[in-house]
Structure formats: structure tokens, C-alpha cells
Amino acid sequence: MSQSHQQPALSKCPGCAEPPAAGDLFCGVCGYDLSAVPARPGDRPTMAITVPPAASGSEAVRWPAAAETDSSDVPAPVHRPSDLPGTDSGGRPLAEQEQQREQAQEPGAAAGQGAPVGPGPEPVGGPEASAVPVRHDDRAVPGGAEHSGDFALAAPDPRTAEHAAAAAAPAAGGKVCVACRSGRVDPDGYCENCGHAQPRERDHMEQELGSVAAVSDRGLRHHRNEDSFAVSSTALPDGSPAVVAIVCDGVSSASRPDEASAAAANAANESLLESLPRGTHPQQAMHEAIVAASEAVNALAQEPAGAMEHDAHRHQNAPACTLVGAVMAGELLIVGWVGDSRVYWVPEDRSRPTARLTEDDSWAAQMVAAGLMNEAEAYADERAHAITGWLGADAYELEPHTAAFKPDRPGLVVVCTDGLWNYAESAEEMAAAVPADAQEHPLRGAQVLVGHALDGGGHDNVTVALLPFAVRPQGAGSACETV
Numbered sequence: 001m002s003q004s005h006q007q008p009a010l011s012k013c014p015g016c017a018e019p020p021a022a023g024d025l026f027c028g029v030c031g032y033d034l035s036a037v038p039a040r041p042g043d044r045p046t047m048a049i050t051v052p053p054a055a056s057g058s059e060a061v062r063w064p065a066a067a068e069t070d071s072s073d074v075p076a077p078v079h080r081p082s083d084l085p086g087t088d089s090g091g092r093p094l095a096e097q098e099q100q101r102e103q104a105q106e107p108g109a110a111a112g113q114g115a116p117v118g119p120g121p122e123p124v125g126g127p128e129a130s131a132v133p134v135r136h137d138d139r140a141v142p143g144g145a146e147h148s149g150d151f152a153l154a155a156p157d158p159r160t161a162e163h164a165a166a167a168a169a170p171a172a173g174g175k176v177c178v179a180c181r182s183g184r185v186d187p188d189g190y191c192e193n194c195g196h197a198q199p200r201e202r203d204h205m206e207q208e209l210g211s212v213a214a215v216s217d218r219g220l221r222h223h224r225n226e227d228s229f230a231v232s233s234t235a236l237p238d239g240s241p242a243v244v245a246i247v248c249d250g251v252s253s254a255s256r257p258d259e260a261s262a263a264a265a266n267a268a269n270e271s272l273l274e275s276l277p278r279g280t281h282p283q284q285a286m287h288e289a290i291v292a293a294s295e296a297v298n299a300l301a302q303e304p305a306g307a308m309e310h311d312a313h314r315h316q317n318a319p320a321c322t323l324v325g326a327v328m329a330g331e332l333l334i335v336g337w338v339g340d341s342r343v344y345w346v347p348e349d350r351s352r353p354t355a356r357l358t359e360d361d362s363w364a365a366q367m368v369a370a371g372l373m374n375e376a377e378a379y380a381d382e383r384a385h386a387i388t389g390w391l392g393a394d395a396y397e398l399e400p401h402t403a404a405f406k407p408d409r410p411g412l413v414v415v416c417t418d419g420l421w422n423y424a425e426s427a428e429e430m431a432a433a434v435p436a437d438a439q440e441h442p443l444r445g446a447q448v449l450v451g452h453a454l455d456g457g458g459h460d461n462v463t464v465a466l467l468p469f470a471v472r473p474q475g476a477g478s479a480c481e482t483v
Helices: 094-104 161-168 257-278 282-301 363-369 375-380 427-433 442-455
Strands: 204-209 212-217 227-235 241-250 320-329 332-338 342-347 401-406 411-416 462-469 479-482
Touching (some): 227 462, 241 257, 241 411, 257 282, 257 320, 320 342, 320 462, 442 462
Antiparallel strands (some): 241 320, 342 411
């Protein structure tokens, strides 16, 4: 059954201390709610505390009387356990133990150095077991000079200043691992600390030079970047500027395609920088640059066999690559190519027509040129990307293609490998992929185009160079001459 608790009678009001009348629920003076006063707690049993009798033969311990405080601000002294006679569990007097603590806490005293270690509980297994230390710390050697009480680590502690300095300043010419940020990278490209494979320098490259910018990326499927590029600028004899962009794509079925593309891009760029300031016509300079690039790639096949032992395809095909380039000199836009890398023209006014300025050296392009297939059918065939022209010692015949254009309006020149145009094949699709501000920010535009290819699947290496072409509207149609 339920039980009701009767409110206890109050002798005075908790609010004003006036005695309330019998049966009042509220104080007649201040209106205090007398029912809100908590009930008196019930009785609880009192447990007797049994004091153990003093051991036979020993006197009762008497605690020293505490000193009385006076009117000064100095606090009364505190009694410590060492003020009483007795020993600890190891048999040492308490006073001696307290003195050791005070010595260890003195300013300037090194922790663990010079402080005697008293006898503790005997290890399990007896004295013989303690002869062979089982703790893996620096206390294995009692009294050692470097006794600190910390466990010794198998590897350097990265928190220490010495290790941090070593990580921040690697050996001259060495590289720090991008994964653990502390290990040194060996010549094979692996971290000596964690074994992480390091990204190659060519996996992602970016360069911006004035009004020209280029970006190259390994892509999502290839184990290395076989593309390469070169961008530069020079001056013509009349002092007007000339801007150069070269993009090369290594042929994957050949040996050392990455070396071939790098050699071709560098050779073509150097040739243009040498001939343009001499007054060579830009179109003739482009032709000579392609020939120089071809000779540089051919030279790779003439190297000793030992230089190609690392390549599994060295016995099949000589190093080979494609090349496409663009030169802006005065009012002219010169393009040159061998292979299936391309150049697109994207006008600043997107309402104007766009154009592809190169023709592929490929099986699909030959089928379209011969009238055997339309472009959609040809590029849907599995043989579409089989190239019919390239730079290399085993090329059938070198046929450099060059073309000169005179744009009548400002626009953007897109120089790229098939790793990009596979995801924006037509001129209209390429113009749609180019960001609206690429004319003012070519590097950002190149990054966006590379991202467009990666978002589409990134099945191939991706390289693109952007050259903004700024001219005053002339009203005349663009002149074009193709060789």
C-alpha cells in the first residue's frame, strides 16, 4: 500500500524567521511557501568505527599537535608523514624517503640523475630472475649515465628537435618522402623509411610563361607520363615578341616513349629559339624544328644496347613520338605537326565559329580523306587511333605538316595530345570545355581542361598548352596557307 509523508511543523519561517501559525501553508508575513521546505531525512543506522588495538610491544602513534595560526599572513606549518616514526614497505625510514624526494625536486636537479634508487619489492622469480632484465628501457642498466625513465624507441622520436631538423633538412640532393615526411628517397624512387613509391617529377607538370601556359598529367590509367611539352618566348629581329608551344606524345608501343617525347619537345623548342631571332620565316622555322626533333628521337635508337636494358620493348620498336606545335609571331599563327596531336582555335567571342587547325596522321583520317567512311564511322572503328606518321627511326617517311594563319579576331590557341581531345573531339566540344576566362588566365584554363579529361576517365596521358592570341579586329577574313 502507499504511504503518505506528513509535512513536519516548522518553528520559524525560512524566509523571514517569524513563527508561522499552526496549519499555515504560507507565511503570513512574507508569503514564503512553507510546503516547499524539504522533509527531514529519516534516521539512518550509525556504524561504529572499530579502532584496531595497538600491536603488542609497540606504543600508540601520537600525531603532533598542529601549530596555531597567528595574526600574520604566514600559514601554519603542515605536518608530513615523515614527522612520524615508521618505515615504508621496503624497510626504509620514512624520513630518509622524504629527504630523497626533496633532493629530486630541487631546481636544476636532473630527473633520474644522481638520485639513489632504493630497494623495491623483489621481482617475481627471486634474485636470479632479476639478473636478466626483461624491461626494454634504459633502466636495464641501473645507474647508467642516460637513465631517464623513458622507454627507448626502435626508431628516432619524430618529436625530438634533432630528428625534426634531419627531416626538414635532408642530405644535399636528397628528397623527403611525400608519405611519411621523414624518410629519404632512394635512387629507385622509394622511401627508405616507409617504402612508399614516390611520384615521378613528370607525373604532373605545370608551367606558365607570360601569356602561354601548359599542363601535363599522367592520367588515371598509365603508370607513367609519356607526354612532354616546352613553352618559351623570344623576339623577332624587329623586336616584336614570338611565343612558342610544343607538345609531344610518346608512342606507347615503342621503347622509351617518355624519353622520345622529352627529346623531341626540347629539340624543337631549341631550334625555334635559335632560328626565329635570326629572321627565319616562322613557317620555315617550324619545319626545321620538326626535322630537328626527328633527329633527336632517331639518336635515341642509336644508343648502346646497355642503355635500353630496362625497357621490355627495346627489341621491338625504336623510340617514337608525335609532335604538334604553335608559334605566334606578329600577326601570324603558325602550326606544325606529325601524328595525331592537335591544335584548336577558340575565338574569344564564342558566338564565332571554332576550328580544328590540324589533320591527324591516323588510319581514321585516311579513311575520311579517301571518302571510304565519314568521320563518325572512322573514329568509331577500333583502328581509328592507329597513327600513320610519327617521329622515330622506324618511321616510313618524315612528312612535317605546317600551316600559317592570320586571325582577324582575338582567340585562344589550344595545343593538345589525344589524351584531351578524346574527351572533346570536335571543335565545338573543345570550345565548350574551355573556361570563359582562359584568355586572361591560361594556366587556370589548362588546369580545367586537364581536369575535364580526368573527369572523363583519364585513360591516357593528358597534355595541353594554351596561347591567347590578341589582335585588333581588322574586318578582313583570315588568310590561310597550308603546306
